[in-house]
Amino acid sequence: MSSFPSFVARIVQQTDGSRAEHEDLYEELLAHLEDLKEDKMSNGKSEKEAEEEAMTEFGKESVLGDQIQQAKFPFRREMFLGFVFGSFLWMCALFVHIVVSEQMAVYSLFTIFIGQIAVLVLSLNQRFVLRRKLWMNMALLVHLLLFILFGLTGLYTQATSFHVLFYVLILLNIALIYLTTLSYNESSKEVKTRRYFHSLQLTTGFIIAAINVTMSFGAMIFVGLNIILLNYALPIVVWALSYVLQAKLLQRTKRAMIISTVITLFVFLFGTLPIASLWFEIVPMEIVRFFWPFRP
Numbered sequence: 001m002s003s004f005p006s007f008v009a010r011i012v013q014q015t016d017g018s019r020a021e022h023e024d025l026y027e028e029l030l031a032h033l034e035d036l037k038e039d040k041m042s043n044g045k046s047e048k049e050a051e052e053e054a055m056t057e058f059g060k061e062s063v064l065g066d067q068i069q070q071a072k073f074p075f076r077r078e079m080f081l082g083f084v085f086g087s088f089l090w091m092c093a094l095f096v097h098i099v100v101s102e103q104m105a106v107y108s109l110f111t112i113f114i115g116q117i118a119v120l121v122l123s124l125n126q127r128f129v130l131r132r133k134l135w136m137n138m139a140l141l142v143h144l145l146l147f148i149l150f151g152l153t154g155l156y157t158q159a160t161s162f163h164v165l166f167y168v169l170i171l172l173n174i175a176l177i178y179l180t181t182l183s184y185n186e187s188s189k190e191v192k193t194r195r196y197f198h199s200l201q202l203t204t205g206f207i208i209a210a211i212n213v214t215m216s217f218g219a220m221i222f223v224g225l226n227i228i229l230l231n232y233a234l235p236i237v238v239w240a241l242s243y244v245l246q247a248k249l250l251q252r253t254k255r256a257m258i259i260s261t262v263i264t265l266f267v268f269l270f271g272t273l274p275i276a277s278l279w280f281e282i283v284p285m286e287i288v289r290f291f292w293p294f295r296p
Contacts, residue, residue: 004033007055014065014132015072021184025068033058065132066125079179080123080136083172084116087147090165091116094154097162106154115143136180144173148213178202197250197260201243204264208239208271235271242267 008029012022036054041047058064070077095109118139122132151166181198184191216232246260 003051003055004030004037007058007061008033010061011065011068014061015068076179076183077123080119080176083169083176084120084123086172087112087143087169088116090162090169091151094151094162098154108150109154111150112143112146115139115146118142133180133183137177140173140177140180144170144177147173174206194250197246200261200264201246204268204271205236205239205243208235208268211272212236235267239267239271 008026011029012026015022015025033054036057037047037050040050040053045053091109091112095106098104098106119136122136122139125132147169155162155166178199181202182195184195212232212235216229219226219229219232242263246263250260
C-alpha cells in the first residue's frame, strides 16, 4: 500500500484553507509525487525504493507544510512574532515598574510566559506535524486567558500607559484568533458561509466569556471562592459544546446556517442572563437562579 496519501495529508494539515483548497492542494502534491515515483521506477528502482526516494526528495512534511503556509499567507509568522514580542516587553516592563515604584516583585506575571512560549513555538514550528489552525488558536486562547488573569493582578494602581497597552494587546490577541480562524484563499459561497459561521460563533463566545468572567470576579468579592461561581463557567461550556456541534452540523446539511443562527441566539441569551438580570434588570433573578445548577 502506498505511503503517499498519508504523507501528503500531513503536509496539507499544516496549511490554512477551506476543504476545497485542501483537496486541490492534496491532489496537486500527490500528482507530483506519483510523477517522481514513475521517473525513478523507469530508472530501475523498485516500487518501494521509488516511493521512499520520492518522499525524501520531496522533503519533510512539517517543513513543506510550513513553506506552503508562508507562501499562501506572507508575513503571518512575522505578525505572531511581533505580537509575542510586544506581550513579553509589556510583561517585563510592568514587572520592573512595580519593583522600582513599590519595592514588590509580582512573580505571578511571568505565568503569561507560558502563553507566549506556546504562540512562539507554533509560529516557528517546522518539526512537528500538527493541525496548525487548531493548535495556534488553542495557544492564542491560552495566552489570552493567562494575560487577562495574571496581567490584571499586576495592573492595580499602575500607570495609565500600562492599562492602555494591556487592552491593546488583548484586542490584538482576539484579532489574531479571528485572523487564524477565517484564513481562506478563495471566496466561494462555501467559504463565505464558513466565515459567517465562525465570525458569529467567535463573537458570541467572546461576549459570553467577557460577561461571565466579569460577573464571576464581582461575585468573588461578596462570596469568595464558592461553588456558585461554577454557574458563570456553565454558559462558556455550553457555548463551546454548541460551537463544536454546530461545526459538525454545518458539514452535513445545507440548512445548517439557519439552524446554527437560531441555536446561537439561544446560547447567547442563556449566556447573557446574569447581566440582563443584575445590571439591566430586564430578567427577574428568579429566572436566572432557575438555570443555575450549582447552589451555595
